[in-house]
Amino acid sequence: MGGILSMIIGITSCNSNEKVQVSAPYFQAGQAISDTTTGGSLKGTMLAGKTYRIKRDITVNVNDTLVIQPGATLYFAATPAGQNAISMIVRGNLLSLGSKEKPIYFTVENQAKSDVAGQDPTTDPAYKGLWGGILGDTTTNNMIIKWTHIEFGCGKLLTSPVPGISNGNPAYMVSFVNPKGIFVLEDSWVYGGVDDPIRIQGGKINVMRNTFEKGGLFGGESLNVKSGTEGNYAYNVTIGSATNGPKASNKGGKNPQTNIYMYNNTIVNSGYRRNADGRGGSLNFEEGAKGLAFNNIVVNCKYGLRVLTSPKGSSSQYSGNPLPPADFANITYGNNWYYVDSLKQANQIYPVESGTIPPSSDVPSFATLGITITHPVEVYDGTAAVRAAGTDPQFVGYPLPATTRPMDVAFIAGSDFHLKSTSPALNKGNTSFTPLQVVPVSDNFGSSGITPPNKDLGAYPSDGSGNQH
Numbered sequence: 001m002g003g004i005l006s007m008i009i010g011i012t013s014c015n016s017n018e019k020v021q022v023s024a025p026y027f028q029a030g031q032a033i034s035d036t037t038t039g040g041s042l043k044g045t046m047l048a049g050k051t052y053r054i055k056r057d058i059t060v061n062v063n064d065t066l067v068i069q070p071g072a073t074l075y076f077a078a079t080p081a082g083q084n085a086i087s088m089i090v091r092g093n094l095l096s097l098g099s100k101e102k103p104i105y106f107t108v109e110n111q112a113k114s115d116v117a118g119q120d121p122t123t124d125p126a127y128k129g130l131w132g133g134i135l136g137d138t139t140t141n142n143m144i145i146k147w148t149h150i151e152f153g154c155g156k157l158l159t160s161p162v163p164g165i166s167n168g169n170p171a172y173m174v175s176f177v178n179p180k181g182i183f184v185l186e187d188s189w190v191y192g193g194v195d196d197p198i199r200i201q202g203g204k205i206n207v208m209r210n211t212f213e214k215g216g217l218f219g220g221e222s223l224n225v226k227s228g229t230e231g232n233y234a235y236n237v238t239i240g241s242a243t244n245g246p247k248a249s250n251k252g253g254k255n256p257q258t259n260i261y262m263y264n265n266t267i268v269n270s271g272y273r274r275n276a277d278g279r280g281g282s283l284n285f286e287e288g289a290k291g292l293a294f295n296n297i298v299v300n301c302k303y304g305l306r307v308l309t310s311p312k313g314s315s316s317q318y319s320g321n322p323l324p325p326a327d328f329a330n331i332t333y334g335n336n337w338y339y340v341d342s343l344k345q346a347n348q349i350y351p352v353e354s355g356t357i358p359p360s361s362d363v364p365s366f367a368t369l370g371i372t373i374t375h376p377v378e379v380y381d382g383t384a385a386v387r388a389a390g391t392d393p394q395f396v397g398y399p400l401p402a403t404t405r406p407m408d409v410a411f412i413a414g415s416d417f418h419l420k421s422t423s424p425a426l427n428k429g430n431t432s433f434t435p436l437q438v439v440p441v442s443d444n445f446g447s448s449g450i451t452p453p454n455k456d457l458g459a460y461p462s463d464g465s466g467n468q469h
């Protein structure tokens with residue numbers, strides 16, 4: 001023993017001027033979970049770098065915690081017709097803690113993506129609902145998802161195991177329903193889905209720096225929130241959503257009132273798989289929701305920011321809309337950037353029968369272009385806004401005018417939505433507001449960092465503080 005101790009002392013003294021950096025161990029709770037598990041009731045830790053083949057529902061029971069370490073892969077077996085889609089049912093706590101270098105995967109084994117411009121969505125595996133989703137319950141206290149890929153979900157639930165999803169309907173790829181619980185989705189990738197990829201029906205949330213592709217088949221938003229939800233949706237990229245990027249509604253009768261801050265997002269080519277008139281395409285407030293929308297870049301979407309007005313608008317095209325209006329008195333917006341390639345898009349930058357009033361800080365400035373809008377928004381001539389001078393945000397890797405129809409490109413591959421150094425969208429942001437601080441900042445039990453608004457627009461500000469994908 002003395003010899004070993006002398007050796008350690010000698011090594012220490014010989015290297016006293018060297019600094020050795022030892023990597024911190026990955027967070028672990030409870031016992032390690034073997035990679036031979038196929039599902040069932042689980043608590044403890046799925047280990048870094050391991051592959052888990054899930055063939056039946058995983059259930060995290062009340063007060064239990066499931067930790068997933070960086071680099072773990074969960075392959076969910078594709079669900080045969082006539083059976084409940086295999087899901088992860090979280091009644092306790094889920095901590096999916098990937099890293100930039102070692103992300104976590106929730107996906108289907110050997111399932112390739114089919115990212116082909118113009119593909120018929122009914123033949124695209126992204127919309128097939130091959131497994132269920134990550135489904136929270138009223139007892140879920142923490143659902144923390146970081147640096148995680150979630151793909152090919154929204155399979156049908158013949159019998160739903162959780163509140164918020166009806167029997168016979170598709171699951172959401174992520175569902176959360178506890179107004180007192182903490183939901184964090186950060187630095188992650190969400191791909192495909194039959195309906196809303198993320199549905200929050202109550203919770204304190206931070207949804208930040210994510211990439212959403214192909215959200216929903218013929219309906220669905222990247223983030224659809226109902227009553228009892230408050231938090232931030234920022235620095236996200238959405239491309240090819242069936243309906244919107246974020247939608248905020250106070251439907252459901254839960255407290256507190258829905259309050260969502262939507263800022264510094266980039267939303268492209270969205271709204272085209274939802275056929276109903278007036279049903280979104282970028283950002284949406286309705287049914288008593290409040291919040292704000294600043295610093296967003298919206299490119300070739302079916303509609304611009306929609307702030308729903310009275311149930312019966314004056315437009316003959318949309319009159320009789322049954323939805324209650326948004327909470328106009330408590331919604332602020334501005335500094336949003338719109339680029340459109342067609343007159344049809346231009347005529348809905350401020351959607352007909354919405355209460356959105358064009359602020360002078362928006363680009364293009366309708367006042368400068370001589371476009372007049374009455375309220376609720378009536379049909380107007382947006383010709384001057386089509387490819388208006390100075391409205392190209394100058395993405396690094398996405399040409400404008402678009403070379404392919406917007407409805408034909410719903411995937412990120414081959415594109416880069418960072419801004420060039422010459423972009424006119426630099427230094428156009430509003431930084432005067434503070435994000436909602438409703439979730440804790442924590443490596444494991446909260447947000448990794450609630451990024452404030454930026455002087456630049458969109459998800460990729462020039463200082464590198466935004467989306468990391």
